[in-house]
Amino acid sequence: MYSKLGKRCFDIIAALIALISLIPFLLLICILLVFTGEHEVFYFQERLGYKKSKFLIWKFATMLKYSPNLGTGSITLRNDPRVTLIGRFLRKTKINELPQLVNVLIGNMSIVGPRPQMDIDFIKFPVHIRKVINNVKPGLSGIGSIIFRDEEQLLSSAEGDKHLYYKRYIAPYKGEVELWYQKHLSFYTDLMLIFLTAWVILFPKSELVFSIFKDLPKRPEIFEIKQRGKRNTDLSIVKSVRPLADP
Numbered sequence: 001m002y003s004k005l006g007k008r009c010f011d012i013i014a015a016l017i018a019l020i021s022l023i024p025f026l027l028l029i030c031i032l033l034v035f036t037g038e039h040e041v042f043y044f045q046e047r048l049g050y051k052k053s054k055f056l057i058w059k060f061a062t063m064l065k066y067s068p069n070l071g072t073g074s075i076t077l078r079n080d081p082r083v084t085l086i087g088r089f090l091r092k093t094k095i096n097e098l099p100q101l102v103n104v105l106i107g108n109m110s111i112v113g114p115r116p117q118m119d120i121d122f123i124k125f126p127v128h129i130r131k132v133i134n135n136v137k138p139g140l141s142g143i144g145s146i147i148f149r150d151e152e153q154l155l156s157s158a159e160g161d162k163h164l165y166y167k168r169y170i171a172p173y174k175g176e177v178e179l180w181y182q183k184h185l186s187f188y189t190d191l192m193l194i195f196l197t198a199w200v201i202l203f204p205k206s207e208l209v210f211s212i213f214k215d216l217p218k219r220p221e222i223f224e225i226k227q228r229g230k231r232n233t234d235l236s237i238v239k240s241v242r243p244l245a246d247p
Helices: 002-034 085-092 100-106 143-147 151-157 162-183 187-202 208-212 221-232 236-240
Strands: 042-048 054-060 110-112 139-141
Touching: 002 085, 002 100, 002 110, 002 187, 054 100, 100 139, 110 187, 139 143, 139 187, 143 162, 143 187, 143 208, 151 162, 162 221, 187 208
Parallel strands: 110 139
Antiparallel strands: 042 054
16 A cells, blocks of 8 residues: 555655755755855756656756767766866765655655666666566655665776676675665655664764665675675775676
8 A cells, every 4th residue: 555655645744844945054055055066056867667668857067068989978987077176065965865855745756765767777777676666656765765875986996897896896785785675665755764764874884784684685795795895995805796788
């Protein structure tokens, strides 16, 4: 019941409350963007939504114009030169995603769900995940966003082709945790994921999500190694880990 009517009602109420509460703050961000960077306030991009339907996602502009055609394309790295000065702050705090509350009200997104993908990134998921990941609406945040809150750092530290690294290591596990979400979709799960979204913004190194949801798919060894590598400053062992999926 909740996964359909209940979830939609929750989305509308939560999005309205958030937008009304944040109007002064959002207006301030709009003014700052008008007078900084490339003087663009919003950025619209086509993404895949529910049942693979396409829609335009709303974001605050944080990157140079035509950035998808520059550098690493759809993949953004830590200290990416395409990101503007104020854009770095907006991306780090996830404020750049707040305009998607409009997408939630329109109905092509939910407060919680898998992040909506561009076509070029969607095909990096394993086939069995591509078949079902869009059976729920994409979300402003979700379990994948929380676990991969440091995705830019992971990609920045990866050697070689960043797109291949995403396909081999990140996409398979991100897809598995999103399938976990579909199986555990409930009002409680959504509330906890909203709380955890705020929590990891304040405490980005926190692993609380794995304590609250103890039955999450086991994190692949490569990410455990990278976590240890951050503490030991030795990532050489990563090269010897087998990929999670074929390229």
